[in-house]
Amino acid sequence: MSNQKPTIHQIAEALGVSAATVSRALNNSDARVSDSTRVKVKKMADKMGYQPNIVAASLRKGHSNIIGIIVPVANRVFFSSIIRGVEEEVKKHGFNVIICQSYESLENEQEDVNTLLSAQVAGIMISPSRETWSEVDHLLKVIKSGKTLVMFDRRLNSVPASSVGVDDFQGAYETVIHLIENGRKKIACFYGNPNVSVFKERRRGFLTAMADHGIDIPEDYLVLVPSDIEEGKKATKKLMNSKNAPNAIFSFSDFSALGAMQWLKENQYKIPEDVCVAGFGNDPFTSFITPTMTSIDQRSIEMGRAAAQLFLEELKSKTSEHKRILLPPKLIIRESTMPNVLKKL
Amino acid sequence: MSNQKPTIHQIAEALGVSAATVSRALNNSDARVSDSTRVKVKKMADKMGYQPNIVAASLRKGHSNIIGIIVPVANRVFFSSIIRGVEEEVKKHGFNVIICQSYESLENEQEDVNTLLSAQVAGIMISPSRETWSEVDHLLKVIKSGKTLVMFDRRLNSVPASSVGVDDFQGAYETVIHLIENGRKKIACFYGNPNVSVFKERRRGFLTAMADHGIDIPEDYLVLVPSDIEEGKKATKKLMNSKNAPNAIFSFSDFSALGAMQWLKENQYKIPEDVCVAGFGNDPFTSFITPTMTSIDQRSIEMGRAAAQLFLEELKSKTSEHKRILLPPKLIIRESTMPNVLKKL
DNA sequence: TCAAATTGCGCAATCGATTGCACTTAATAT
């Protein structure tokens, strides 16, 4: 049966050479094969429809050409775009990616790490779950086992590994400045779980910008709001019904910002005239809604690319030094804080 | 060094048994091990921090526990949600997924298939690229090589394999009926590339519904519009500026429907009063925009789950019969075609 | 011209888990 997939042994036999030679001929890396043999082998491999068995190679080499990616959840545009970026980049170098989702659970994440290690991945790229901040043994294990580890977006100080992210501090800072420059001082902030690095940075950005302009922040202007439309509505309602309602809301999430806008519109507030709203993340929907929403672009695809490049670099160099790459965020000003609209007032 | 990852041989040695016994004890499948030994082995494996080398097992077994997924693009909510569904389902059974993106290119898809076969995947789940319709040898190769193949969303008649999808005909049909029941007869249709199965079905649904109600369709009401905002705008402009402008637009894509809505709003048309707009896909943004957009939900996560279940079934049974699972679509009626708004007229 | 270096290739071990076959011991049957 010619149906059976040929192996290097079949090729070797057909050519009267050894399997070792075939292997070497096919892997351009090792030059210790004559050009004529190499050509012969390649031609025969082609003719026989040879497809390398990567599993066998992986076993022998001690690692596969697969990179594990762990994200909180894969069907959010932000993360799926990062994955896209990673995939595009590593593919060029013959790697593939396995996707795992932690669903923001530490336990799932630990399991995922084990699965990936069992699969002998070349390394792991991770954006840690919301619950991952004090307990990081599973990530240290990855490093100890000699595998490359790279974090993206969220990072953990307690894990000695490289990371790529957007400058969240800067993004938040710029946004607040933008609001202030438009004459807003009563700026409320929907912040996120400060155990997550990116939220902590955004918070610092908000506070610093306000402090730099000598603006005091009423205690109730700082609200912990999960990334969720309904939560955004709830928080907005409470805020706007208080005796000291803000005239701007800066949310660490596009979704809670959307909730804010929805509540404001339902209650006849004008955006941006009465209340400016800015989100974070530049999810596609921010440019579809009415009014369009100001937000900070996190350059997800580029982040994925950069993370992948960093990963591949470290895979080669096996250095123990760690890099921290910060991409510049991009404030996208839209109608929800539009200056020209405001200036007309 | 206890740093080295233990293998079954280490465990065997520590226990004074053979590696074969350890293997059998760890894989509950083969019962030919005494309970006492099994317990002993498991305890020791645990103590030594044993992690199975799946690559080795895969090599021996001739296939891995990895399932390849090929999608046109991974960062569209529809596809990433399917992936999520698949991942959730197969994980329970010890499988992992590798994601490949064809970017709607046949060539990429062919390459992806090769890569996945090289990785000795257990099988492949695919939503074929737009360009994949006449040339399907690469998919036949998957089947010939004895691997399980399942298609989701888009399917190919020329490929003898099971598939899961939503009833696109039904979805389109219902939508058109809904528009007609609201008194619209001048319904334009933004259709998609008919080489793609789902678009062909939606087209059939549209035409059938119109025919069933004896409504003639002017030639220029049928417009080929790619899934893209700008294309939707362009098509709408042309349509509305013609002498026989429609009073409803049914688009096979939420994005071109969004384009339609944007153009209509910019040009002072009222939605739904002047023109009703319905999309397809129920992308999250459809419920965020103003007015909210009527659309058909494709049950992406469920589709992923169903596809995964079907896949796992076939993997076991190795039957040559093929199933075609059709999920019921769900018309989500929103403001852009809202009946109560219309009735007030 | 002869030693030294280089090139080209084969041999065989190796990666770690699985599994058919065989063997021993214990259990059951006659």
Place this chain on the structure above:
DNA sequence: ATATTAAGTGCAATCGATTGCGCAATTTGA
């Protein structure tokens, strides 16, 4: 009490590619 059968385990081959080592042939250097 002897013959069958079953249970529990070990041996060793196997999956397919890689690679250190060694050998022969060829080239280079002096």
